Amino acid sequence: MDLTRTAYGTWSGGRYMHFGEPLPEERFLKVIQHAYHRGIRTFMTADVYGNGAADEMLGRALAGLPRDSYCLVGAVGHDFYSGKREGSKGYPRFTNPALRPPNQFAEYLRMATEKSLERCRTDKFDLLLLHNPDLTGYTSEAVWKAMDKLKDARLTDRLGVAPGPANGFTLDVLLCLERFGALLDWAMIILNPLEPWPGSLVLPAAVKHDVSVITRVVDYGGLFHDDVRPGHQFGQQDHRTFRPAGWVEAGVEKMERIRDIAARHELTMLQLACLWNLSQPGVKSVIPTLIQEVGANTKTIETKVDELASLPDLKLSEDERGFMAEVGDNKGCMELKGANRAHTGEPQADRWGLIPDHEVAANRWGIDPSVDLACTHKTVV
Numbered sequence: 001m002d003l004t005r006t007a008y009g010t011w012s013g014g015r016y017m018h019f020g021e022p023l024p025e026e027r028f029l030k031v032i033q034h035a036y037h038r039g040i041r042t043f044m045t046a047d048v049y050g051n052g053a054a055d056e057m058l059g060r061a062l063a064g065l066p067r068d069s070y071c072l073v074g075a076v077g078h079d080f081y082s083g084k085r086e087g088s089k090g091y092p093r094f095t096n097p098a099l100r101p102p103n104q105f106a107e108y109l110r111m112a113t114e115k116s117l118e119r120c121r122t123d124k125f126d127l128l129l130l131h132n133p134d135l136t137g138y139t140s141e142a143v144w145k146a147m148d149k150l151k152d153a154r155l156t157d158r159l160g161v162a163p164g165p166a167n168g169f170t171l172d173v174l175l176c177l178e179r180f181g182a183l184l185d186w187a188m189i190i191l192n193p194l195e196p197w198p199g200s201l202v203l204p205a206a207v208k209h210d211v212s213v214i215t216r217v218v219d220y221g222g223l224f225h226d227d228v229r230p231g232h233q234f235g236q237q238d239h240r241t242f243r244p245a246g247w248v249e250a251g252v253e254k255m256e257r258i259r260d261i262a263a264r265h266e267l268t269m270l271q272l273a274c275l276w277n278l279s280q281p282g283v284k285s286v287i288p289t290l291i292q293e294v295g296a297n298t299k300t301i302e303t304k305v306d307e308l309a310s311l312p313d314l315k316l317s318e319d320e321r322g323f324m325a326e327v328g329d330n331k332g333c334m335e336l337k338g339a340n341r342a343h344t345g346e347p348q349a350d351r352w353g354l355i356p357d358h359e360v361a362a363n364r365w366g367i368d369p370s371v372d373l374a375c376t377h378k379t380v381v
Helices: 024-036 049-060 102-119 135-139 141-152 170-180 198-208 247-264 269-278 301-309 318-328 356-364
Strands: 008-009 042-044 071-076 127-131 159-160 186-190 211-217 281-288
Touching: 024 042, 024 049, 024 301, 042 281, 071 102, 102 141, 102 318, 127 141, 127 186, 135 170, 135 198, 141 159, 141 356, 159 170, 170 186, 170 356, 186 318, 198 211, 247 269, 247 318, 269 281, 269 301
Parallel strands: 008 042, 042 071, 071 127, 127 159, 159 186, 186 211, 211 281
Antiparallel strands: none
16 A cells, blocks of 8 residues: 555654653554544654654554555665664664674664564555665665665565654755666655645756655644644653754744635645645655644644545645745745754764765756755744
8 A cells, every 4th residue: 555645653742752742552552543543544664763662562553453544655765673772763774884894784774674563563665765764775775785685575565754853954865766766665754835845846857757746844843733822831751852942933924924825725734734735846745743732722633633534635726836835935934954064174964064975966966066065044933
């Protein structure tokens, strides 16, 4: 089964990623089951979430359901088996030369995939993503030959790449599509009406190489759920506290400018964001983060699931799409991860300089890294 228009990710609910109120185990299970029974049919997990705990939770939630009635997406790449966690940086990528040489990549990927499948209580993913690659992961033939062997072994039907964890990786995705597009079925990017940059820059290449796109952070840090307002108090460990001061106020002001479009079509704001994303070239699926916010007058996470599950099949007009893109224009608003001309020195896990092939790919797609991928102003995002 291929991915559906709407998808549920196990990072939702605050249990494995720090967003809002962490759901207790029993409610977390029921929310996943609620999503299935409301019609969401794509479920995504990553082996590193909770060091396998998210896999296990998803496996428990879907146990007993017909395997051909839902699409299961896995993600591997962070080595929490033999790697040592580096605080907020997380676990190293399996491609870290301190962990293993390239001739051991295939062995690791097979092991990680099989263990993830076992926790998910199944024998095959419908799609397996390379999770948050480093520069080696985007460019190495050894990596992608090893990923392709997982298809040969029938451990997955499809392959894809999932950049992250932060925003950027534009030239890396372009280069990966050009080198390994024949192997790739899906790519995941950050995209929403208030954050069209830089994700939209990779869409033409995805279309050319026939790679479908799934978009995350569709909710823009929870704002499109419409229960985060100016003055909202985030928890001390909430990942959104790393955003610049004033981002909620600026985002809400922009949302008010496009709210009439949602009202015209009888949509919630989350549904409007999802439909805008799905109107972009190559975008075939949306996977917002579903958050149980802390405080009074907030929506239940079950209500947010219902909004996603009831996403109507309608098209926004060209004028509506264009106006929303104009309102949400965020070009140059942050330092990007991945290939970045401003980076000097040795490559880091999430940031490195440009290699010659990046320059060639950028030129081919009409991108000037010094202009189109540069942080040009410090503002709220």
